[in-house]
Amino acid sequence: MKWRDREQSRNVEDRRNSSGRGGRRSLPSIGTLMLILPLIKPLLKSKIGLAVVGLGAAAYFLMPSFTGGGSKPANQQADDTQAAFIKTVHADAEKVWSDIFRQAGLRYEEPVLVLYRGRTRSGCGVAKSEMGPFYCPSDHKVYIDLAFFNEMKQEFGASGDFAEAYVLAHEIGHHIQNLEGTLDKVEYQKRRVSGGEENKLQVKTELQADCYAGVWANHAQKKFHMLEQGDLEEALRAAFAIGDDNIQKKAQGYVVPHSFTHGSSKQRVEWFARGLKSGDLRDCQTFK
DSSP states (O other), rough: OOOOSOOOOOOEEEEETTTTOOOOOOOOOOHHHHHHHHHGOOOOOOOHHHHHHHHHHHHHHHOOOOOOOOSSSHHHHHHHHHHHHHHHHHHHHHHHHHHHHHHTTTOOOOOOOEEEEEEEEEEEEEEEGGGGGEEETTTTTTEEEHHHHHHHHHHHOOHHHHHHHHHHHHHHHHHHHHHTTHHHHHHHHHOOOOTHHHHHHHHHHHHHHHHHHHHHHHHHHHHOOOOOOHHHHHHHHHHHTTTTHHHHHHHHHSGGGGOSSSSHHHHHHHHHHHHHHHHGGGOTTTTO
């Protein structure tokens, strides 16, 4: 996918340092305290000395902790490159959906992309890496731990930059559903049904988000000419890989269709392809 040297979104909260590397310092060890205690003990006898100790302690605990020096390690360079890519795709989505909404006489409200590592807070509760990427309708933010893409590659064989773009586009699809009022309607209907019917509603919601991801890809290609050979195959392979049946088969060796919450591999591929082919939201009516 052609993405370098293009604009990155400014609607991004990059929390990777605050949720992982570069965090605040922890308490010094007992051994360290024993070493520095003779040095600071004389300072504790005067107001100026106390002030110096206080400033030193504040600097130690409030400044981010860094290890090493010189160039960044290769894995962090790859992480930063991946973050730059996702920010670029987010900018593409902002432009595409703004155009689509404007053509319909509406104003598009841009969601915020939150990049984090390990765990962070969201308007929907604690976000954890094992949850995978998700959209929170309460704060209109998309949450992504970039480690998910490594898992998608290693566990399901779904790799490639456009596979990652598809994942982000799917979550932004949920934002579109939120702006349309679809998510509220689905939650209302879920309270009126039970068991398998609730899951069916959720599957329809997810498949529509897949279709919206396809709509984005259609318009983004026309606008940015960013697709390269093999990109579409990457997205379709990712859609197939994270189908409920494929995930269940890998995890437990058998499939339980009535427990699906995102749709089968076949369904996810079909709905993404449908949006991709037409570029028309009206072809994404999974609820009919």
